[in-house]
Amino acid sequence: MAGNGEEDLYGEELRPGALVGDWVVERIQVLGPVSALYRARHAHSxxxxALKVLHSQVATAAVALRRFRREAATxxxxxxxxxxTVLGYGELSDGRPxxxxxxxxxxxxAAELAARGPLSPREVLLVMEQVGAAxxxxxxxxVVHRDLKAQNVVRLAQGRGGPAVKLVDFGVAKGLVPGAPGSSSLTHTGVVLGTPLSxxxxxxxxxxxxxxxxxxxxxxxxxxLLTGLPPFRGTTRHEVEQQHLHAPAPRPGEHAPVSAALDAVVLKCLRKEREERYPNVDALLDELRGAVLGGAAPVEAPRALGLYVEGRTPGEPDASAMEELDAGLERAHALALEAGLEVRVMGGACLLALASLPDDVLRERELRARVLDxxxxxxxxxxxxxxxxxVHVDRLVTRDEAHGWGDAAASAWDDAGGEGGLLHLPSWIQDGGDGALIVTGAALRGLEADFVASPVSxxxxxxxxxxxx
Structure with a gap:
């Protein structure tokens, strides 16, 4: 180190003002046994x-260093x-990654449960739809996460259209594909990684x-989420592990007003033998939706907002025109995410982004105005x-559309003779010419005083x- 001033900034605990790659440290947020988490800002923008920095005493261990780098790659x-989202990664001058x-x-x-108690079944479903999508x-x-728990699911303060959550901390994730990030031998058979409660x-x-x-x-x-409690509790790690291995899983309904159908979904997830659990996340979500929304009874498709962007080049496109088109679609992608939409389709010349509409009238109007902007x-x-x-507002026509859009789903809908809804693009996409923003009455309703609009002939x-x- 050059001197005391630099040592103050770049000691074991980084101080405000320390430059880490392109980011300037503002404060320490969490000091953990393996790494520290800092709040920082990009030096230019x-x-x-969030900066996650491995402790120096841990960084000297080859296994910990490889696992840390693997998390970034994953x-x-x-x-x-x-x-x-990872913005970048690297190493400090002393080798700490x-x-x-x-x-x-x-x-x-976990913090939310501690502050407010259990969530309602519908809130749980909203959260799990997003966790399941991740x-x-x-x-x-x-990639298998291997440490999914309440502490690793962050509920955003400005969630739009319901609880918006993000899955974090892939530090012990393991790849299922040889050679993929996370598939290294440091997580080979016989090594126990994860959190005992989960x-x-x-x-x-x-x-x-x-x-x-x-x-x-x-x-x-x-x-x-349903009860505010973990299914298995104990005073030691060994005690909790033994319950996961041998004790019958309790029903959520023993601790909270939960339906038998919802109990059954949870208990199937908690089967001791993995062959007896759901085969994949989609099968689990299907039964969870049925348990929360009423089993086999028809469920009204939720209303949502759709943003469709299509790029066109006049005549035979040249390299410059194609670059402009790509840049425009990339910008559309970034703005859609910033506005709270989820990009479902990103093609060579088009983009489709969707967002479920909140039940609250004011929040619903704010979302529509934000997308029109x-x-x-x-x-x-x-x-x-x-x-x-x-831009259009309509129902999400099928369960496939609500949880994944693709050519196969569109074809199945068309073959069935379905019309309307956000899945059936021809029913609402309007060819208004290059550089035009066309909105349907459902998307504009109640916002006429805020925008300059003219009817399309x-x-x-x-x-x-x-x-x-």
């Missing part, structure tokens, strides 16, 4: 970030709205985990040419928006 691989992640304003579910992406990429029996035995290992932890999380930003005079934007209930009033 000022964007807040998170960079798993890009999803409900998984914390760090990961810079997006800063999440909110609190983890796990679906991880499992499809060949560990599946096969983890405790040191067996190779798979996606169903995370589903056991989902069962633990469901139990906690996105549309204006993408089609105003100084925006790259060639983008056409349509020959297109009933379609409006062309050009500016904010």
């Amino acid at each position: 000022g964007v807040p970030a 998170l960079q691989r798993l890009r999803h709205p409900h998984i914390v 760090f990961i810079a992640m997006e800063w999440l304003e909110g609190q983890d579910l 796990l679906r992406v991880a499992h499809a990429a060949g 560990m599946a029996p096969e983890q405790i035995r040191g067996q190779v985990p798979d996606a169903r290992t995370d589903l056991y932890a989902v069962g633990v999380l469901l139990f906690q 996105v549309g204006l930003a993408l089609t105003r005079g100084d925006a790259p040419p060639g983008l056409s934007v349509t 020959g297109a009933p209930d379609r409006w062309r928006l050009t500016a904010r009033r």
Whole structure:
């Protein structure tokens, strides 16, 4: 170290003003046994970030260092709205590695449970839809989280359309695909990693985990969210592990007003043998929805907002025009996420983003106005040419649409003769020409005084928006 001033900034605990990569430390947030978490800001943009820095005494251990670097590689691989985003990673001058992640304003579910008690079944379903979406992406990429617990699910302070949560801390994640980040030998069979309150029996035995290992932890999380308590408790790690291995799982209904159908979902997640659990997260979510929303009774599809962006190039596109088109779609992607939408389709020349509408009238109107502002930003005079934007509000037609959109789902809907809804794009996408923002009456309703709008000739209930009033 150069002197006392630098030692003060870059000692074992980083001080405000320390420069870590491109980020300037503001304060320490959490001091853990293996690493410290700091709040920081980007030196140039000022964007807040969470810096996770490995302690020096731990950084000298090869296994811990490899696991830390693997977490960064894993998170960079798993890009999803409900998984914390990695902004960068590197090492300090003394060799301590760090990961810079997006800063999440909110609190983890363990803190929320401690502050307010159990969640209602519908709130639990909203949370688990998002956790399940994150796990679906991880499992499809060949990654098992292995430490899913209430402390590793952060509920954002500004959740839109219900509880918005993000899955964090993939520090003990294991790859299912050889050679993938997380598949190294440091988590080989026989090594026990995870948190005792949430560990599946096969983890405790040191067996190779798979996606169903995370589903056991989902069962633990469901139990906690519904009752405020973990299913198995003890005074020592060994006592808790023995219960996971041998004790019958209790029913949530023993501790909270929970239906028998919901009890059955949780108990199936908590089966000792993984072969007896749900085969995947989609099967689990299907039964969870039925248990919460009324079993086999028809469930009214939720209303949602859709933002469709299509890029067009006049004539034969050249390299410059294609670059502008790509840049415009990337900007649309970033603005959609910033506005609280989830990007469901990102094609070579189009983007579809959706968000469920809140029940609260004011919040619903705020969401629609925010998305209309996105549309204006993408089609105003100084925006790259060639983008056409349509905004619509309708029901999410099928369960497939509510939880994953794709050509197969669209084809099945069309084959069935279905019309309308956000899944059936031809029913609401309007060709208004390049640089146009077209909105349906359902998307504009109640906001007419806030935007400059004119009716689209020959297109009933379609409006062309050009500016904010």
